[in-house]
Amino acid sequence: MKTVTVNLGERSYPIFIGQNLLGNPELIQPYVQGKQVMIVSNETVSPLYLEKILPAFQGLNIEAVILPDGEQYKTLDVLNQVFDGLLSEKFDRQATLVALGGGVVGDMTGFAAACYQRGVNFIQIPTTLLAQVDSSVGGKTGVNHALGKNMIGAFHQPQCVVIDTDTLNTLPDRELSAGFAEVIKYGLIDDIAFLQWLENNVTLLLKRDADALNYAIARSCQSKARIVSLDEKESGVRALLNLGHTFGHAIETSMGYGTYLHGEAIAIGMVLAARLSATMGWLSNEDVVRVARLIKRFQLPTTIPANMTPADMWQRMQVDKKVRDGKVRLVLMQKLGLSLLTDQYDPALLQKTLQVGQQEIAT
Numbered sequence: 107m108k109t110v111t112v113n114l115g116e117r118s119y120p121i122f123i124g125q126n127l128l129g130n131p132e133l134i135q136p137y138v139q140g141k142q143v144m145i146v147s148n149e150t151v152s153p154l155y156l157e158k159i160l161p162a163f164q165g166l167n168i169e170a171v172i173l174p175d176g177e178q179y180k181t182l183d184v185l186n187q188v189f190d191g192l193l194s195e196k197f198d199r200q201a202t203l204v205a206l207g208g209g210v211v212g213d214m215t216g217f218a219a220a221c222y223q224r225g226v227n228f229i230q231i232p233t234t235l236l237a238q239v240d241s242s243v244g245g246k247t248g249v250n251h252a253l254g255k256n257m258i259g260a261f262h263q264p265q266c267v268v269i270d271t272d273t274l275n276t277l278p279d280r281e282l283s284a285g286f287a288e289v290i291k292y293g294l295i296d297d298i299a300f301l302q303w304l305e306n307n308v309t310l311l312l313k314r315d316a317d318a319l320n321y322a323i324a325r326s327c328q329s330k331a332r333i334v335s336l337d338e339k340e341s342g343v344r345a346l347l348n349l350g351h352t353f354g355h356a357i358e359t360s361m362g363y364g365t366y367l368h369g370e371a372i373a374i375g376m377v378l379a380a381r382l383s384a385t386m387g388w389l390s391n392e393d394v395v396r397v398a399r400l401i402k403r404f405q406l407p408t409t410i411p412a413n414m415t416p417a418d419m420w421q422r423m424q425v426d427k428k429v430r431d432g433k434v435r436l437v438l439m440q441k442l443g444l445s446l447l448t449d450q451y452d453p454a455l456l457q458k459t460l461q462v463g464q465q466e467i468a469t
């Protein structure tokens with residue numbers, strides 16, 4: 107087992123990465139404060155893993171809330187089911203919530219924990235690649251609004267993150283690929299050596315080679331832990347973790363939540379960020395091809411959906427948490443492996459990028 111630490115003073119916590127961790131009470135119980143444990147999962151994950159995690163909480167009072175599965179259910183309305191469960195079972199302030207599932211369950215459980223009685227503890231047990239490399243770490247929690255992705259939420263850090271890589275054995279291929287979009291992101295932000303390693307290991311990773319996957323997960327968690335430790339609430343460097351997201355969130359919201367998976371939308375967003383960076387003279391055309399090629403090799407899309415116009419994209423992009431004084435700030439690439447948050451882009455070039463964004467890049 108490998109441990110990565112998120113260093114946030116009194117809110118610091120470990121990320122445990124390994125196999126066969128799910129039912130381990132010695133590992134998990136030190137992070138449970140009281141006697142009441144509410145497991146939050148969904149209809150797909152609970153039949154696979156709920157029984158397996160129960161031994162980790164032996165001796166405690168365990169309840170479970172099972173949510174419907176899908177990004178379209180990441181809403182305030184559905185979140186209420188968690189509060190209904192907590193209140194009807196008389197959970198108090200010593201309660202610990204446990205998120206068992208992908209990023210949707212993790213974001214919702216974390217937000218429920220942030221709100222319930224003004225804040226209780228929670229533990230992340232992520233079961234998708236995307237949740238293991240990104241969403242379970244860093245304390246961004248929340249739900250979607252019809253007009254904008256993750257627009258209702260709170261920063262609330264977990265007590266610990268337990269990544270049992272065995273859970274990836276049941277993950278569908280499309281979901282595995284979606285997770286790789288966020289993995290590629292770490293390379294593009296500030297780690298060109300990792301980007302090169304990914305280019306050299308696509309085949310092994312897609313075949314789910316255990317060593318390659320463990321390495322990619324641990325390196326991603328190290329990257330995210332480092333950035334979050336520097337800037338917990340996104341007043342600076344953490345915004346780089348939003349590479350591709352202003353474009354990607356626009357696609358998710360406009361197409362209807364769940365039509366494009368989050369990782370798929372972010373993959374397209376990263377290609378658009380690369381294209382705009384090239385028109386700004388920061389990346390070469392070869393760099394753009396290199397980004398698009400890697401994304402395609404991971405079976406991810408690279409172009410704006412056919413039924414979205416540049417005007418649709420632009421309208422949705424203006425609803426973004428990085429907007430400041432009415433100006434849409436974007437994460438772009440100064441060079442491969444070096445991203446920046448900027449409002450110093452030419453709006454005409456952005457519009458041009460949106461206009462060509464449905465055209466495939468020859469790779």
Ligand SMILES: NC(=O)c1ccc[n+]([C@@H]2O[C@H](COP(=O)([O-])OP(=O)(O)OC[C@H]3O[C@@H](n4cnc5c(N)ncnc54)[C@H](O)[C@@H]3O)[C@@H](O)[C@H]2O)c1
Pocket residue numbers: 148150151154175176177180207208209210211213233234235236237240241242243244245246247256273274275276277278281284367368369
């Ligand atoms: N908080 C953050 O920092 C952060 C970071 C990235 C993404 N997110 C959010 O995470 C969400 C996307 O997360 P996701 O990609 O995990 O999607 P998801 O939670 O919808 O899970 C994807 C699918 O896989 C299923 N599943 C989960 N684990 C499984 C397993 N082991 N075997 C079989 N099926 C399994 C789920 O039921 C679901 O159908 C989005 O809402 C996104 O906004 C948050």
Ligand SMILES: O=C(O)C(=O)C[C@@H](O)[C@H](O)[C@H](O)COP(=O)(O)O
Pocket residue numbers: 240244246255256288340344345347348351427
């Ligand atoms: O942890 C972060 O910070 C991120 O930006 C990670 C992203 O991958 C994630 O999708 C996040 O939820 C997006 O943040 P948001 O603030 O734009 O909702």
Ligand SMILES: [Zn+2]
Pocket residue numbers: 240288351368372
């Ligand atoms: Zn993301």
